[in-house]
Amino acid sequence: MAESLEVLIGRVALRDEAAFRNLYDRTSAKLFGVCLRLLRQRSEAEDALQETYVKVWRNAAQFSASGHNAMSWLIAVARNHAIDRLRARWTEAAPLDAEVEVADEMPDPERQALASDMGRRLRQCLGELEAVRAQAVAGAYIDGFSYQELADRHGIPLNTIRTWLRRGLAKLKECLSR
């Protein structure tokens, strides 16, 4: 029987190379999808994926205390790294690769996260938010939109969008804790 991802990360924390290779094989397609969606450029997403797994190798010991399950931890490592890269694009937006499809519209929260129980609850609570706020949360998470990009997309001044999104997040937390 295959070991759980949690067990594999535990073995990676003990510097087990075979466990690391196995973990990569089983999770890299998801993390590459995440990097590609956020960075929208294949070569940069490949770099980010490699750096993400270097962090996984180095920081695996922090996993058990984080309260995460294996997949949510790995996704968080990948997202945080890709977002760091995204925000570090100081001067110019990287040109988009034609082969990478970019969503023109905000993701539809109604279609999200049907699979898991966590997903069902999240979808339910996003549904309790104003539709545009739910879209902003999903857009920030999935496509990596910054406050500036959200402000542009929603036609809301930059200094208002923050208060606006924070209120949505507070409400989301309240709903999820019910």
Next chain:
Amino acid sequence: MTDTLPPDDDLAAAEYALGVMPAAERALFAARLDLSPELRTAVSSWEIRLAALADQIPEVAPPPQVKAALMTALFTPETEPRAGFWENLWLWRTLTGVSLAALAVMAGLYLRAPAPPAVPGAVYVAELASDKTTVRVIAYYDAQSGTLRLDRRAGEPAAGRAMELWLIAGTDKPKSLGLMPATETGSVVIPTTLRDAVQTATLAVSDEPAGGSPTGQPTGAVLAAGKVHSL
């Protein structure tokens, strides 16, 4: 769970987990995260709350060369580093110039960012990077305590080698600030005689034999460098 934190900190944790903060604010929040287990818990809780949104992102198999490069980078001892780099002054200037430009933009972003987290005393920051390596270090200097906090975001020493941190003030010879911490984050206390120089200095990381430079001056390649800038 996270309700012991002030509500503003919990929402900042949400913004960090979501990724919406501008770069400079994000870097400062990351520095706070290093110091606060409560804040780390709050960020993790938000990451867990939001994780199901990733269900919608399709899997894409990465090309096999990514795995090959990763395994080589992690598990193959590297061979000799490039030498002679330190004499190459123009490259030096390019490195620091690029970092300076990046930080000027960063400072601009920071000034426009609403409600920056409170940081006591004067704070200086340097981003150490190079287009020749993947090493990237963010350094925060707290002038009040003379502490330089180091956040190594990417890159690590080659097998059997060490990374040494240097302070270069004006045209002076580099002064060693000791070896980079083995962990991703750590701090060094700047000797009192060097503190005045930090605010306008350049920081650099060099590749050195394990245990550090035997000569008191850099002997290996510059892995990353950046100019100190006030925030």
